[in-house]
Amino acid sequence: MAPLKLNNANLAQIATAGESHVKVPNYKRGDAVKEGIVHIGVGGFHRAHLAVYVDQLMQKHDVNDYAICGVGLQPFDAGMRDALGSQDHLYTVIERSAQGSFANVVGSINSYLFAPDNREAVIAKMAHPDTHIVSLTITESGYYYNENTHELQSENADIQHDLDPANDKCPRTTFGFLYAALVRRRKQGLKPFTVMSCDNMLKNGSITRHMLESFARLRDPDMAKWISEEGGFPNAMVDRITPQTAPSDKAALAEHFGIEDSWPVVTEPFMQWVIEDKFSDGRPPFEKVGVQVVTDVHDVEQFEKHKLRLLNGSHSAIGYPGQLAGFKYVHEVMENELFRKFVWQYMQEEVKPLLPEIPGVNIDEYCKTLMERFSNPTIMDQLPRVALNASGKIPQFIMPSIAEQIWVSGPFRRLCFIAAAWFHYLNGVDDNGNQFEIDDPMREELQAKARAGGSKPHELLSIRNLFGDDLRNDKRFIQEITTAMEDIKRDGIMKTLPKYID
Numbered sequence: 001m002a003p004l005k006l007n008n009a010n011l012a013q014i015a016t017a018g019e020s021h022v023k024v025p026n027y028k029r030g031d032a033v034k035e036g037i038v039h040i041g042v043g044g045f046h047r048a049h050l051a052v053y054v055d056q057l058m059q060k061h062d063v064n065d066y067a068i069c070g071v072g073l074q075p076f077d078a079g080m081r082d083a084l085g086s087q088d089h090l091y092t093v094i095e096r097s098a099q100g101s102f103a104n105v106v107g108s109i110n111s112y113l114f115a116p117d118n119r120e121a122v123i124a125k126m127a128h129p130d131t132h133i134v135s136l137t138i139t140e141s142g143y144y145y146n147e148n149t150h151e152l153q154s155e156n157a158d159i160q161h162d163l164d165p166a167n168d169k170c171p172r173t174t175f176g177f178l179y180a181a182l183v184r185r186r187k188q189g190l191k192p193f194t195v196m197s198c199d200n201m202l203k204n205g206s207i208t209r210h211m212l213e214s215f216a217r218l219r220d221p222d223m224a225k226w227i228s229e230e231g232g233f234p235n236a237m238v239d240r241i242t243p244q245t246a247p248s249d250k251a252a253l254a255e256h257f258g259i260e261d262s263w264p265v266v267t268e269p270f271m272q273w274v275i276e277d278k279f280s281d282g283r284p285p286f287e288k289v290g291v292q293v294v295t296d297v298h299d300v301e302q303f304e305k306h307k308l309r310l311l312n313g314s315h316s317a318i319g320y321p322g323q324l325a326g327f328k329y330v331h332e333v334m335e336n337e338l339f340r341k342f343v344w345q346y347m348q349e350e351v352k353p354l355l356p357e358i359p360g361v362n363i364d365e366y367c368k369t370l371m372e373r374f375s376n377p378t379i380m381d382q383l384p385r386v387a388l389n390a391s392g393k394i395p396q397f398i399m400p401s402i403a404e405q406i407w408v409s410g411p412f413r414r415l416c417f418i419a420a421a422w423f424h425y426l427n428g429v430d431d432n433g434n435q436f437e438i439d440d441p442m443r444e445e446l447q448a449k450a451r452a453g454g455s456k457p458h459e460l461l462s463i464r465n466l467f468g469d470d471l472r473n474d475k476r477f478i479q480e481i482t483t484a485m486e487d488i489k490r491d492g493i494m495k496t497l498p499k500y501i502d
Helices: 008-017 044-048 050-061 075-085 119-127 157-163 174-187 204-219 221-230 247-257 297-324 330-335 337-354 363-374 383-387 390-397 399-408 413-425 443-453 475-491 493-500
Strands: 037-040 068-072 091-097 100-106 109-114 133-136 194-197 236-239 265-267 272-276 292-294
Touching: 037 050, 044 050, 044 091, 044 265, 050 068, 050 100, 068 075, 068 119, 075 109, 091 247, 100 247, 109 119, 119 174, 133 174, 157 174, 157 204, 174 204, 174 221, 194 204, 204 221, 204 297, 236 297, 272 297, 292 297, 297 330, 297 337, 297 363, 297 383, 297 390, 297 399, 297 413, 297 493, 330 337, 330 363, 330 383, 337 363, 337 399, 337 413, 337 493, 390 399, 390 413, 399 413, 399 475, 413 443, 413 475, 413 493, 475 493
Parallel strands: 037 068, 037 133, 068 109, 091 265, 133 194, 272 292
Antiparallel strands: 091 100, 236 272
16 A cells, blocks of 8 residues: 555544554544644754654643644755655654654644744744744854853854844844844734744753843843743753654555655654743643653753753764764764763763753763663664764763863863864864765864864864863863874774773
8 A cells, every 4th residue: 555645534534544543633633723832943853852742742731722833944954844845844753762662743833933934923923922932943153152151152144134123124133133032022912922942952941041141131221121021931951862854764655564765764762851940931741741840940951951961962972983983973983882882981971970850860870871772773863963063062962071180180081082183173074085074064164174173182272162262271181182182093993992991
């Protein structure tokens, strides 16, 4: 039997068409629900995480006033617009593990707006009384956050464009859209919507607040004051490994589950979300579907620190040296005994001692769980996905641990090896001489600095919005990372790696 095109009309047949049962939405959609969440950045992670939690609320608890309106701000978002639009905004989540594959059709994304087509429609949607939350997965670079000064990159050309009142109706950045919509809500006498970051950043809510208030202050200090006093910016820790969708994933979905889906999502069974209960205009009962809603931002920060330093930091330990060594997938790297020992020792000896204790959380067990998740061969998590946008990741996941080890004179050899591997990775050539593309918003500057610096770190470390003076001025760090860079350049990853394993 030919696979069924995913759409509303085929849902009943899809539920029973494949080799395995497929869960499909049992709730109303379209005009029968309210879209209480507007989400900017509808990629794989959003569709495997927040949208799944909302789907479960709609499926199990009849929550019908927090459906999602997806928003794409960038030209490349046209692909998601077309894929979702062609199938009534439904899509399939495929969970893969050693126990097998399971497919669920998710319907919590109720509509989609593509800003380049109609920027006014996006602003009006955010300003609508039904909208209570605007959530974000815009990657670290989308926050225009200077890692060195901790301030808004106000000199950025797109931010400058949005700060000009003449461009009020045609913003480019997330903050331009948020500001324009909040101005309208204030004029209408509405509360500000909650701005809910779902990106992998420590203190993501606090950073979002600071960046938006800084933007508003440059436009209208009175608006900035209103946002500061009335707005909600919950900090959150989010976790679910979600690789890029491959053509083979679509083919497997059609073969085993009888579904023709333009853009399914592949993910792991594990899913976690810890969020601060700091909402300005109401929220769904997230705790009913397993979200850890906490009252103290300190609790979120502790969970987030564990996750960023161990999971995301380990992804950096796998991604940059792994790709240089010629591997393609995360699980392939973990099958290599040298890399497996390196990742475990990196976590245990250089990161774990820096982490806070959390009641009920066993860090050793968490590390073991991560090793299992990284080793899952069914996920087929590509190294280029793990490695992309590193200018927003390395300063978040690796450099803070180095800075803390500098402060306490602790061990950081493996951390320096990871940073050195990234510096070498920026040249875009692996150890076998194969060229690859660097996917990073700062690519041109990073590659120019990497090539100018050669096997020395000083050129790259001079980028002040990424690296602080505590790194540039520490002789022990400079010596350690220089040694690693020289060894990698001369001998390659696989010959250098044994020097960092006890």
